[in-house]
Amino acid sequence: MVATTYFNRDLSWLKFNERILMEAERNAVPLLERIKFLSIFSSNLDEFYRVRMPVLLAFEKLSNREDNDIKIQDDLLKSANDLISAQQQRYGKALTQDIIPDLKNHHIHLIYGAAYPEAIQKTVTQYFLSQVLAFLQPVILTEQTSFFPSNNKLYFIVSLRTNGESKTVVLNIPSDELPRFYRVDQDGETFVVFVDDIIRYHLDRIFPGQEVTGCYSFKITRDAEIDLKDEYSGSLSEQLEKQLLKRDLGLATRFLHQPNIPDDVMALVKKVFNLKKANSIEGGQYHNLKDLMSFPVKSDQLSQPSWAKICNTSFIDGTLNEAIYKQDIVVHTPYQSYDSILRFFAEAAIDHTVEEIYVTLYRVASDSKIVNALMSAAKNGKKVTVLVELKARFDEENNIKWAKKMKASGVNIIYSVTALKVHAKVALVKRKLEGRMHYAGLFATGNFNESTAAFYTDHILMTADKEMLREVELLFIFLAKRIKPGPGHFIEFKHLLVAQFNLQDRFLQLIDREIEQAKLGKEAAITIKMNNLEEKVLISKLYEASQAGVKIELIVRSICRLVAGVPGMSENIKIIRIVDRYLEHGRVFVFHNQGNPDVFLGSADWMNRNIYRRIEVCFPIKDQKIMQEILDIINIQKQDNVQAVTIDAEMNNVPVKNNEKKVASQQAIYEYLKA
Structure with a gap:
């Protein structure tokens, strides 16, 4: 028996991001697609630091107060940081030891951590002088400097020495104003250079007559505005709100920097930029690698083959x-x-x-x-x-x-x-x-x-x-009417499932119906596909159904707090997660109903915010042909043994391994719909 009934939502989300990273690590994935998965991983992690890390920091502080009964999972913050650190190590290895050498084998040179070749220096310098230089805005850093680094923007800390005097300068890297990468084609080879390095290698032109003694990249991630009522209820929401209101606007949650910044420079930077409460993390030389999405190389040979869109309304003659x-x-x-x-x-x-x-x-x-x-x-x-x-x-x-x-x-x-x-x-x-x-x-x-x-x-x-x-x-x-649903404001929905009105109750009733069938010794089954599974009332009802003998199959892309496969609790529940070329986003709910299935689609994940603090609509599929189409698509996904992983009782992404015919579900669904 595992130690918990519910996985932590934030650790579960980080494990989803790990699943993205697994695609970047897979040699079977085309090379340029692997680069896109690196970009998605980085973008997701930035959002985690903006949206979730402020809440974890507030939880930690509230949990440590003796006068507070709020307790969080032991070492939650440490567990999150350890997970992120391990994933970052894997990320660096995939990029530098696998992907960059592979690019080189195809005559594509991503210049990473080294000087660019002499053959392209003249071209790059011309680009620097004509395009990059105009966007640079150096700021001398002293304790009186009022400069405010923007969220997730890139900067250099540059240490200079002039006539024996040292000074520190913050220099922007204009990766929003200009492409992050500059491409040069020469003699059958393609060279891709970071704009960061174009600036780094021309510091002598930016600071003429001054000795550059150090240059270190950094970025600061600030918290996004969080509607905590969207996530938590009652006094917990209020306490978290108060905790966060104590902080300055746009509190820095992460200071990601290149290693080996001198201690005196680091102390100055932290003081001026108010980074005392931020996670200070040593990273590589390059940040914001979400910009890899705009990697300036296109190649059919190194990409997924494109799929022509199917038009399923072309048969219509009239309107x-x-x-x-x-x-x-x-x-x-x-x-x-x-x-x-x-x-x-x-x-x-x-x-x-x-x-x-x-x-x-x-x-x-x-x-x-x-x-x-x-x-x-x-x-x-x-x-x-x-x-x-x-x-x-x-x-x-x-x-x-x-x-x-x-x-x-x-x-x-x-x-x-x-x-x-x-x-x-x-x-x-x-x-x-x-x-x-x-x-x-x-x-x-x-x-x-x-x-x-x-x-x-x-x-x-x-x-x-x-x-x-x-x-x-x-x-x-x-x-x-712009009023919240409540007593006297209720509408009776008989066909639609609408959050704030009847959605949770109807789902509970549908699960109860399967439980009753299982108790009578009849076949009972539930299949649900969604993005996130968090809400405890519905999860508990699925546990109850499992214990009654209902066979439950879940396809959950991201956050999943339900723990599957635990004897006496969830042994009849199986969870898979599918990551492929497209983002799995549809929500599908199938209840066996003695072989006459009820099928619903809709906008609602089973999260606290969707169930309690949003208007969501789920709708029944009445047309039998369409219902069969939905069931066929879901059944294809349940057979995926290429892109699917199971989520085990330790929250790990475990690749599906069986001796059955290989099924990559997105490819199979495309072929099914095309036919």
Whole structure:
């Protein structure tokens, strides 16, 4: 028996990021794809330091107070730091000992930790003088300096000596203003140089007549604004909020720096930049390796073969709307083209029979064709109502920009209430035909965002099911009131599962039904696919189901607090995690129901925030053909023995090993849908 009933959510997330790293380490993965996985790992880790590390630091402080009964897992902070440190070591090894030598075998030279070859020095110097120099802003560092390093931006600490006097300068690395990498092709060889090194090797031109005695790269990661009510409840949330409010705006949570900075320089930097509470971590010479996503080499030979998008609405002769009235249609992105969804909104914008359009927007594409269609619809005289979630973390600015544009175009904008995010992905179009109102709509597991649809696996249902769509209309009427659900504000949803109303209760009832079947000696099974599994009430109910004999198969991409395979607790539960070329994002819920399965799709993970502090919508699949398609896709994923790992009782990612035919599920799903 393991020592815990629930894994820690933050350690579980770090183990997910380790799964990303495993793809970068695999020789079977094409070389340029391995570089992308290194980039994703780095980006994820930066977000962890911005979003989660401030909470862990606050927990640690509260837990150590004698007057507080809040306790956290022993050595949680140390465990997180140890995990990160071990992963960083693996990262460095994969990059320097595997990937860079492999690139060299293909005549691609990523100059890393060494001077660039003499053959390209003249070209690089010309680039420095004409492009890089104009962006440099050296700042002399003293105890009186008021310079504030920006979050996750790159800098050098440069030690100088002039006429026997020493001084310290902070020098920016303009990796946002310029490409991080500069490429030079010469004599059949490709050289890729960090902009960091272009600056480093021209310090004599930046500081003429001064001796450079040291140059050390660094970056500071600052905490992101955290809505702790989104994660914790009651007094715990309040105490954490108070703890974090004691800190300066944008507290530094990580000071990542090159080794061997002299002690006196380090002391000055920490004092001036207020780094006393930050994790001070020695890293390599280069930071922000998420920039590897823009590695300036393209090669079909060294990349995954591209898959042409499947258009599953090409059979439609008339309008998409007419086809939806005849039968439900499902789109599985990114295997199938997102053009069908764009077409849905574009047709609605110009259709003279359309009177009203309603849609929720959580993360909007930076150049959104959907939003442009909604603005056109409003200008064409239709009543357009859009709920824009302004609290979508890291997308706040983009969402505000689009909300202002839509409002100026005549769109009616609704914002969610302060303590409640609207994470549902639904749309409704109302048409008036021959004096009667007709409904058509979309239900999705992912955002209405054509950019992320290119690499997120999601499911979008197009339907004219009036029962479901009338409930969507009721939901929009409620949301327009801008009040939190509570006594006197309840809507009875019979078909949709809506968080804050009936979602958790319905899922518990569906699990209970399987438990009753198992107790009667009948076949009982549950299959669930989601991004994150954290909420204890639902996890406990799955444990209860396992103990009753229900066979439970989970596909959980990221955070997973459930501990599987423990005798007497969860021996009938199996968990796999799939990481491949696309980001697994769809949520699917399948309940056996004596061989007549109930299948739901939706926006809701089983996390505290989704269950208790968001508006989420899960929806039933009624069309038997579509239901079978969903079941086939899920069954393919359950057979994956190439890209899947199991999550064992120690939280490790264990590759699936069996003697069955090799199945890489994303490839198999693409072939299935193409056929």
